[in-house]
Amino acid sequence: MKSVIAESLVKTYKNGEVKALNNLSLDVEEGTVLGVLGPNGAGKTTLVRILATLLKPDSGRASVGGIDVIKNPDKVREIIGLSGQYAAVDEILTGYDNLVMFGELYHLGKKQAVARAEELLERFSLTDSAKRPIKTYSGGMRRRLDLAASLIVRPKVLFLDEPTTGLDPRGRLEMWGVIEDLVKGGTTLLLTTQYLEEADQLADEIAVIDNGTVIARGTSDALKKQVGGEKLEIVVNAENLMKTQEIVARVTGNKTTIDEGLRLISAPVTLGSNALIETLRELDSAGIHPLDVGLKRPSLDDVFLTLTGHAAEVKEEAK
Amino acid sequence: MSAVQDIRVITQRQLRLLTRVPEVLIFSTIQPVMFVLLFRFVFGGSISTGQPGGYVQLLMPGIFVQTVAFTLAGTASGLAEDLKKGLIDRFRSLPISQSALVVGRTLGDSMLNIVVLVVMALAGLAVGWRPSSGIVKVLIGFVFLFMFGYALSWVGIFVGLSVADARVVQNVGFIVTFPLTFLSNAFAPTTGMPRVLQYFAEWNPVSTMVAGCRELFGLKNIFGATAGSFPSENPLLMSAIYMGVIMLIFIPLSIRKYKNSSN
Numbered sequence: 001m002k003s004v005i006a007e008s009l010v011k012t013y014k015n016g017e018v019k020a021l022n023n024l025s026l027d028v029e030e031g032t033v034l035g036v037l038g039p040n041g042a043g044k045t046t047l048v049r050i051l052a053t054l055l056k057p058d059s060g061r062a063s064v065g066g067i068d069v070i071k072n073p074d075k076v077r078e079i080i081g082l083s084g085q086y087a088a089v090d091e092i093l094t095g096y097d098n099l100v101m102f103g104e105l106y107h108l109g110k111k112q113a114v115a116r117a118e119e120l121l122e123r124f125s126l127t128d129s130a131k132r133p134i135k136t137y138s139g140g141m142r143r144r145l146d147l148a149a150s151l152i153v154r155p156k157v158l159f160l161d162e163p164t165t166g167l168d169p170r171g172r173l174e175m176w177g178v179i180e181d182l183v184k185g186g187t188t189l190l191l192t193t194q195y196l197e198e199a200d201q202l203a204d205e206i207a208v209i210d211n212g213t214v215i216a217r218g219t220s221d222a223l224k225k226q227v228g229g230e231k232l233e234i235v236v237n238a239e240n241l242m243k244t245q246e247i248v249a250r251v252t253g254n255k256t257t258i259d260e261g262l263r264l265i266s267a268p269v270t271l272g273s274n275a276l277i278e279t280l281r282e283l284d285s286a287g288i289h290p291l292d293v294g295l296k297r298p299s300l301d302d303v304f305l306t307l308t309g310h311a312a313e314v315k316e317e318a319k
Numbered sequence: 320m321s322a323v324q325d326i327r328v329i330t331q332r333q334l335r336l337l338t339r340v341p342e343v344l345i346f347s348t349i350q351p352v353m354f355v356l357l358f359r360f361v362f363g364g365s366i367s368t369g370q371p372g373g374y375v376q377l378l379m380p381g382i383f384v385q386t387v388a389f390t391l392a393g394t395a396s397g398l399a400e401d402l403k404k405g406l407i408d409r410f411r412s413l414p415i416s417q418s419a420l421v422v423g424r425t426l427g428d429s430m431l432n433i434v435v436l437v438v439m440a441l442a443g444l445a446v447g448w449r450p451s452s453g454i455v456k457v458l459i460g461f462v463f464l465f466m467f468g469y470a471l472s473w474v475g476i477f478v479g480l481s482v483a484d485a486r487v488v489q490n491v492g493f494i495v496t497f498p499l500t501f502l503s504n505a506f507a508p509t510t511g512m513p514r515v516l517q518y519f520a521e522w523n524p525v526s527t528m529v530a531g532c533r534e535l536f537g538l539k540n541i542f543g544a545t546a547g548s549f550p551s552e553n554p555l556l557m558s559a560i561y562m563g564v565i566m567l568i569f570i571p572l573s574i575r576k577y578k579n580s581s582n
């Protein structure tokens with residue numbers, strides 16, 4: 001069953017001048033994680049805001065958990081959790097106060113709201129700072145609290161809009177751990193990100209969007225295949241460059257490229273490990289000792305470049 | 320019933336902000352108290368009122384009204400701030416009545432006025448303010464003041480959502496409230512103003528509020544110019560009408576804007 005369906009969504013801003021979503025369609029299978037990957041301004045936030053009932057599309061349809069987001073926003077709100085790019089919690093209140101407040105607004109009742117707040121603080125390792133105002137929290141702690149706030153009623157579908165943007169590497173790793181745990185529990189998750197490795201790490205499937213439309217869709221592996229197979233890469237001393245190139249060309253039977261600055265020789269390979277072993281054997285008998293050697297699968301950066309013709313560049317975010 | 324609960328939770332949240340950031344409460348109290356002292360001692364000596372008790376009797380209602388009028392700016396900038404931080408988005412993604420959120424907010428913001436009015440009244444009493452009409456009428460006067468602040472807080476919601484930048488909102492709030500409070504009978508007789516401004520001042524809701532409070536505190540409102548005009552003859556009725564009109568216009572307008580607001 002599809003938990004999230006978006007069909008031909010169009011959204012323009014500034015009287016049609018800025019097209020944030022351009023006929024965008026996608027869906028998320030129940031219990032899976034879809035990573036929506038795209039540069040700033042690609043339309044990720046607009047998509048999430050429409051699915052989370054915060055924004056109405058100009059045209060198109062969308063449903064979450066089988067409920068139409070345009071016709072029945074109140075019902076949708078009962079089953080979703082949303083955590084945005086900014087930690088949308090009350091900075092002045094403490095972590096504990098925030099969670100109790102949101103719990104009460106979800107109509108849990110005071111007692112249950114308190115119990116749930118304590119449970120979530122514990123789960124996100126925030127118990128020690130529960131009684132401190134949010135403004136004293138680190139970026140990572142804020143995001144965790146924000147995520148906790150979106151989990152109060154155990155949403156069926158969770159939307160995370162760039163959950164780690166602006167976090168330092170440690171905060172990002174912590175957040176990833178938290179999200180991975182969450183997904184194990186079977187929550188359907190739509191996650192937007194501009195970090196290719198984040199989509200790779202967290203998502204079952206990835207939808208690449210650019211200029212408001214989905215330009216590719218598939219598992220991380222499938223997307224990488226779309227760009228091409230593995231590459232053999234060998235770094236050697238400058239004096240061995242030509243000789244090595246010869247060997248690589250002979251073993252792989254493919255065209256090689258040389259980066260003289262990096263002293264790197266690379267060539268596409270079909271049976272990667274065989275080619276690797278064979279090449280090393282040949283190099284050894286030629287008395288060449290490579291400085292670095294490896295098989296490289298294309299990164300999602302390569303995917304993006306191939307699909308869009310441009311790198312994951314940063315455009316002005318359409319608001 | 321759940322809407323009442325939601326209103327309570329949000330009202331509490333607005334009030335809790337005051338206890339968590341005592342500066343807000345302190346400065347929103349210091350400013351009007353400063354006005355009381357400055358006006359009392361700077362102008363008090365040179366404005367003759369022809370009434371017992373002197374200028375301070377006429378001044379206090381003026382400052383009360385001016386102070387509650389600033390609720391507009393307070394609500395507007397608080398809301399703009401929450402909007403910027405994405406907090407409003409979170410509220411809007413909750414499965415609750417969105418009107419309840421706005422009602423709770425206006426209530427919470429207006430309740431700040433209760434504290435401020437009490438402190439100002441004490442300051443007034445200290446420098447010679449003596450309402451002579453008895454406790455009931457004085458209390459009715461404060462109810463009027465509270466309601467005026469509440470009505471304006473709805474305008475504040477609209478301004479906050481329309482302008483949406485907290486710093487700009489603060490300025491817009493002042494630009495709206497300053498002329499309104501000074502082009503009135505709050506601090507000086509309107510008789511000295513140019514004719515056009517006199518009419519403006521006469522019909523200005525701030526003037527009718529001030530005149531109404533003076534009446535309730537047992538004074539004659541001698542700061543009016545065009546004596547005999549409807550607002551100067553019926554200041555309380557006129558104030559009630561103004562508040563009703565403000566709320567009739569701005570409650571639906573602000574709620575609609577809130578529901579459709581997006582960052």
